[in-house]
Structure formats: C-alpha cells, structure tokens
Amino acid sequence: xxxxxxxxxxxxxxxxxxxxxxxxxxxxxxxxxxxxxxxxxxxxxxxxxxxxxxxxxxxxxxxxxxxxxxxxxxxxxxxxxxxxxxxxxxxxxxxxxxxxxxxxxxxxxxxxxxxxxxxxxxxxxxxxxxxxxxxxxxxxxxxxxxxxxxxxxxxxxxxxxxxxxxxxxxxxxxxxxxxxxxxxxxxxxxxxxxxxxxxxxxxxxxxxxxxxxxxxxxxxxxxxxxxxxxxxxxxxxxxxxxxxxxx
Numbered sequence: 001x002x003x004x005x006x007x008x009x010x011x012x013x014x015x016x017x018x019x020x021x022x023x024x025x026x027x028x029x030x031x032x033x034x035x036x037x038x039x040x041x042x043x044x045x046x047x048x049x050x051x052x053x054x055x056x057x058x059x060x061x062x063x064x065x066x067x068x069x070x071x072x073x074x075x076x077x078x079x080x081x082x083x084x085x086x087x088x089x090x091x092x093x094x095x096x097x098x099x100x101x102x103x104x105x106x107x108x109x110x111x112x113x114x115x116x117x118x119x120x121x122x123x124x125x126x127x128x129x130x131x132x133x134x135x136x137x138x139x140x141x142x143x144x145x146x147x148x149x150x151x152x153x154x155x156x157x158x159x160x161x162x163x164x165x166x167x168x169x170x171x172x173x174x175x176x177x178x179x180x181x182x183x184x185x186x187x188x189x190x191x192x193x194x195x196x197x198x199x200x201x202x203x204x205x206x207x208x209x210x211x212x213x214x215x216x217x218x219x220x221x222x223x224x225x226x227x228x229x230x231x232x233x234x235x236x237x238x239x240x241x242x243x244x245x246x247x
Contacts, residue, residue, distance in 0.1 A: 001052070003027035003081050004227055005073065005127065007060055008093030010039035012190035013140065016220025017090055018042055022051030024224055027081050029073060031058035031093065054080055060093045060119035061111060066126040073130065085132040088227045091120035091162070092140045101153040109154050116158035121165060128173075136227045137173075137180040139166045141238060145184065147246045159184075163238050170236035179235040181226050186242025188214040209244025218243075 004021050008014040009030025018030045019042070028046060032039035032055055039055035046053040054076050058069050077083050094115050097108055120139055141163045144156035162182065169180035187204040189196065196204070196213070205212050219241050225231055226239075 001025065001027050001081055001083075002087030002132075002227075003029060003077060003083065003085075004088040004090065005029045005031070005086060006090040006092060007031045007058060007123070008033075009090075010035050010042055010055070013185065013188065013216045013219045013223075014090070014092040015042045016216035017092065017223040018053060018220075019046060019049075019051075020217070020220045020224035021227060022046040022053055023049065024228055026087065026224075026227065027051075028053040029076055030055050031060075031069075033057070033059050033093070052080065058093070060091075060123060061114040063114070063118060063122040066123055069123075070126050070130070073127065077130075084130070086127060086130045086135060087132060088136040088138070089124060089127055089131070090138045090140070090223055090227070091123065092138075092223075093119070094140065096152065097155055098151040100151060104154055112154045113158055116155065117161045117165070120162055124169065131176070131178055134177045134232075135179075136231070137166075137169055137178065138223050138226050139163075139169075139180070139182045140223075141166075141182045141184045143184050143186040143240055143242045143245050146240070166238065167236045174235075179226075179231075181231075181234060181236065182238040183219060183222055183226065184238055184240040184242070185219045186214060186240065186245035188216060188219060190216060204245075207246050208242065209247055212243065214241065214243055 009018045010032035043053045142159040145160040166182040
C-alpha cells in the first residue's frame with residue numbers, strides 16, 4: 001500500500017484529499033497544527049470507509065522541527081503499514097491574509113513565507129529520503145497567481161514561488177522518477193481567510209464560467225488523481241481547478 005503525507009489534512013481541501021486518497025487504496029498520514037479533534041474526525045471517517053489513516057501534529061512554519069516530524073512519520077509507517085517509504089507528499093497546509101499591500105507588516109510577510117514557501121521547500125527536503133522511486137508530490141498553489149486579487153499580494157507571491165519550485169522539483173527529482181505537480185484552486189468553500197460571506201460568494205460565482213464556487217471535493221479528487229498511477233505521465237504541471245474563474 002502506498003502511503004501519502006498530507007499537510008493541513010484536518011479540514012477543507014486537505015481533509016477532502018485525505019478521504020479521496022484513502023478511497024483509492026492509499027494509506028494516509030494527515031497533519032494538523034492544533035485542532036486534534038478535527039484531525040481525528042477525518043481519520044475516523046477514513047477508517048469507517050475501510051481505509052487506513054493516522055494524524056500527526058505539525059506546524060509547517062517551523063522548519064527547525066521537521067526532523068522530529070520525520071521521525072514520527074518513520075514510526076507511523078512502520079507501526080501502521082510495516083513499511084519504510086512514502087508514496088507521496090501533498091504540501092497543502094496554509095492560511096490567508098487579506099490586507100492591502102501597504103498595510104502588510106514584516107511579521108505577517110514572514111509568517112506567510114514560512115507557511116507557503118519555506119515550509120514546503122524544507123519539508124519536501126526532509127521527507128525526500130523516505131520517498132520511494134516513482135513517488136508523487138503535489139503542491140497547493142492558487143489561482144491568485146494568475147488573477148490579481150487586491151489584498152492578497154504576499155499570499156499570491158509565495159504561491160507563485162511555490163509554482164516555480166514545483167517545476168524545479170520535477171526536474172531535480174526526475175532521476176528517481178518522482179513527479180511534482182501543482183494544483184491551483186480558484187474560489188473554494190473553505191475556512192481559509194475566515195470563510196466566504198454570502199455576498200462575496202455570489203460575486204465569485206458570477207465571475208466563474210460554471211456559475212458557482214468550488215467545493216473541497218472538487219480539488220481533493222484532482223489531488224488524489226495526481227498521486228495515483230493514472231497520472232504517471234503528468235509532471236511539472238500547474239493545474240488550475242477553478243471552474244473557469246475569470247476567463
């Protein structure tokens with residue numbers, strides 16, 4: 001059984017990806033920052049459907065602690081799946097900031113960078129020795145890298161950096177047949193940034209060709225597909241999952 005690590009897997013897109021990966025027969029190690037109850041709920045849902053999952057604590061903004069996390073992953077792999085390798089990694093954990101560019105503080109800037117760019121960079125580096133040949137990496141970016149949305153400049157900038165990093169991962173890890181792709185969600189109904197008001201949701205739906213905003217499952221299914229053998233020849237791509245947002 002291939003085992004996948006999904007950061008930020010206790011809610012939203014990460015939780016959906018965890019469920020869909022498990023339905024495809026993958027083992028899932030999902031991470032949470034502080035809400036252990038939400039993470040346990042996802043684990044129990046997966047187990048109730050006959051899947052296998054565990055939850056581990058991880059704050060992706062603290063790269064210095066990744067060594068401890070890698071040790072926990074090794075233990076989880078051995079005790080739950082009797083294996084020593086990973087089949088994939090989903091760099092999903094994150095949060096938003098909706099402030100005009102001129103009001104963003106250095107602390108806010110650094111926090112977003114640590115979560116959305118530095119964290120995925122060094123977590124991937126830390127877990128790379130555990131990844132089996134032919135593994136798959138999926139990095140969550142954002143449609144805001146294509147569509148300029150006032151108030152999210154640093155968030156979009158770091159997501160853009162992660163998109164570029166994805167191509168470098170695909171190139172440098174190619175000798176081990178490790179694929180790397182980015183998934184770029186549009187407007188999705190999650191808790192990111194405090195969620196969507198009814199008025200804002202209506203506006204976003206009107207700007208989307210399919211006439212609605214997305215649901216976490218719209219993205220979770222794509223992530224699971226990219227991690228599977230069905231996508232074995234998809235590499236170094238950025239796939240926007242937005243229903244046709246501002247086209």
